Amino acid sequence: MTLSTLKPRGTTMLAGEKAAAMSGEFVALCPTCKAVQTIWLDNDRLTPTRKFSQHSRHVYHDCGSSEPCRLYRTY
Numbered sequence: 755m756t757l758s759t760l761k762p763r764g765t766t767m768l769a770g771e772k773a774a775a776m777s778g779e780f781v782a783l784c785p786t787c788k789a790v791q792t793i794w795l796d797n798d799r800l801t802p803t804r805k806f807s808q809h810s811r812h813v814y815h816d817c818g819s820s821e822p823c824r825l826y827r828t829y
């Protein structure tokens with residue numbers, strides 16, 4: 755009976771933007787100029803990278819884009 759209430763939360767966390775802090779290597783894609791670059795995050799903090807800056811949890815390209823870069827995890 756109790757087992758039915760213990761649903762795994764993995765899928766929920768993957769879908770949420772505010773899941774666990776991100777660390778590791780990511781590919782940043784600028785939605786404005788389509789620039790692609792590998793960046794590093796350490797507990798959501800951007801490792802200083804040329805042409806990219808971080809504001810709150812978003813990474814922005816220095817081309818003037820007002821849209822945050824999309825981040826893709828690499829393996």
Ligand SMILES: [Zn+2]
Pocket residue numbers: 784785786787788789815816817818819
């Ligand atoms: Zn850009």
